[in-house]
Amino acid sequence: MRTTYLRLAAAVVALGISLGAGATTVAIGDVVANGEFGTDAAPSLAGWTLGSTGASPNARASTNAINTVGGNSGFDSFFGSAFAVLGDESDAIGGTPGGHEAATNTISQLIVLPEEIGGVDTTRYDIVVSFRTAFDGRGAGTGGPVDVFSASFGGIALFSQVSSPFPACGPDPTCANAQLENNPFSALILGLAPGSYWLTFTLNETGDDLGSELAPLTNTAAGIDGISILATATLAVPEPGTLALLGLALAGLASGRRRRAS
DSSP: OHHHHHHHHHHHHHHHHHHOTTTTEEEEEEOOSSTTOBOSSSBOOTTOEEEESSSOOEEEOTTSHHHHOOTTSSOTTOOSSOEEEESOSSSSSOSOTTSSOOEEEEEEEEEEEOSEETTEEEEEEEEEEEEEEEEEEEOOOTTSOOOEEEEEETTEEEEEEESTTSOSSOSOTTSOOOOEEEEEEEEEEEEEOSEEEEEEEEEEEOOOTTOOSSOOSOEEEEEEEEEEEEEEEEEOOOOHHHHHHHHHHHHHHHHHHHHHHO
């Protein structure tokens, strides 16, 4: 029995030495599916959950008019590859304010931070959320209602932009361009528990000055691409010091058994 305890103690101490400092974290890479929205040849919203009470969210090539035109009817070639669009269904930002209802448009993805990796429990995650966005269109003028474009992760607000800087004309290539951009956006979020979190992009298109659900004075659209979430997990592995103490305790137990046996 003494030999067994001593061998176990030596194994535990050796394990503590082999782990070394910092061995309890592991980078698991990008946890977003289809953050590039396909390719220019085949734009796609695969992997995303869509929600809309107005124009359906869609994916487009960088050659689409909403990206290539200027003024406040497009994104002025901001995107160099496929991207997602909220608030407009085809071509450049179009339609007459007052000609469509107020609406909420979303794309979301459920991000899973695993509770274990390789059979070892995880205790927390640190993540870096990155993406690029463009937001443009017609505003309602001073004192008018605003459209709101925002992003969140698990209920944590990442950013929020309003349409108040946009000119009250168009949308048209000849109207002034007051495009709002995140190029790129990046945020570090520390200490997340293992579990599932929704990453959501939302464009709220408002009603008119009277608060009606109809006849909005605004007309905007938002584009999104380059979404990634790089995650680093902390594993529930004992620190080397804890393993060494356990090894000493086992060695002491073996020594006590030897004294009692003699």
